[in-house]
Amino acid sequence: MELYNTLTRRKETFSPREPGKVSMYVCGPTTYNYIHLGNARPLIFFDTVRRYFAYRGYLVDYVQNFTDIDDKIINRAGEEGEDPLALAQKYINEYFRDAGALNVRRADTHPRVSGHMPEIIEMIDTLIKNGNAYVVEGDVYFEVRSFSAYGRLSGRSLDDLRAGARVEVDSRKRDPLDFALWKAAKPGEPSWESSWGPGRPGWHIECSAMSLKYLGEGFDIHGGGFDLIFPHHENEIAQSEAATGKPFARYWLHNGFITVNEEKMSKSLGNFFLVRDILARFPPETVRFYLLSTHYRSPLDFDDQKLESAGRGLERVKTSIRLLAEALARPEDGRASVECKDLPPVLDELRDSFEKAMDDDFNTALAIAVLFDLAREVNTCVQRLGVAPAPADREVLLKAEVLFKAFNEVLGIFKVDRNGKMSLDGMPSPGLDLADGLLELIIGLRQEARSRKDWAVADRIREGLKGLGIIIEDTPQGVRWKKQG
């Protein structure tokens, strides 16, 4: 596998710290609001990375933090008259709801800042002892000059950074770029005791302390959005390596931004879309599919038309999976003629192509193209079968179904139930409830009308059901219905 490492600015062959195992840490959200689409991109992308490593047979240890102590949380809690930690907890719960809807699996560990004060304080202590940090009036700052590799990740020298610094210079800092490891408590703020006084951690130290605690020195992959490269990840490297004297993380992966009208979407610009608002208008699988249809390092523009277009494309994939399931559900006929005997080698090629795409820096856009190729091959086969498959064809179809499931296991577009069945949401379920029963009854009546060539009644029923969101399709293999996508 090749992956693009921000640290070296080129693709590198992935080789894990320990054979067969992958350790990854991804910066999670600051929980003071519901997550927006921009937050969803790294979630979905790194979830896909994790799934692909698992598909490739690696044992993955995935850690994603929550920043539950921070200025924004404290401010928000102040506005709402709520306890900051309770507010953070609320949005952590909501986070899981949104992420779950997008079929993002939980990380193996979701550490929080508030639960790791001893580790954070100990790390700061080490940095002070090592001469990399200094205390000023209860604040503790990291001294960037003390770390010679500072700027390596973002590709900038300290001089470049100073020249462009827009930060107000704090005269207590030895260098304008020195950053806070510990902030002295202000009245009314949540705080923790430390040997340099009560306070709370700065933003960057948490990720160093928690990633090192759970994954150890030199873990494999550290990920996040492009905007975290500087200063957040730069600072993480400085702190961690200054404290441990060992390399911090081995591969740095950063996803590109989501833009709206070609402009970066962010909470500070106020042009963001909450995941839950989008999910009220589009199916979650469409959202996930859309986000994966562009390479993760490219910017991705969001608007309704683009999502609708993606949804129509995804509909073809769903249709294909449905056609396949229906063909398999039909009774075999005993005929010996085999219609799809050319398909198996094609399926093998498709699997190769899919893996090749994912091996090349997680090229999900190409992988999705392979998904479409699979759909077309399956449709062609199913169409040739006519009403019932021969036993040999049945085996071929089963193999194709396995491939659909394998692709979906990686891309995570469709949710999968306990029996391993993909949920396409419009698919008629085997268990009939009243509505389904009535629907079957009406469709049966329409079929009788059709057999009498009573087209007026048949069309009226079809139009009427369409108005209720049920699409009727008359196919050579019989009637099919689905809920409107």
Added chain:
RNA sequence: GGCGACAUAGCCAAGUGGUAAGGCAGAGGACUGCAAAUCCUCCAUUCCCCGGUUCAAAUCCGGGUGUCGCCUCCA
């Protein structure tokens, strides 16, 4: 001002030296009572512009134009 990324059909989007994937939209055909779905065919002599390297460039180099991002909390 400093650093960096990107520019491929009406739209979205792969493709880093060997002669333009895939999707949406569109056109024609097969199938169909019709519609839908599905399948087949067509749809970029050309990859922002100008130079250069090469037998060969969307892909490499130089210059230009444009868009975006980072340098401040931000996924």
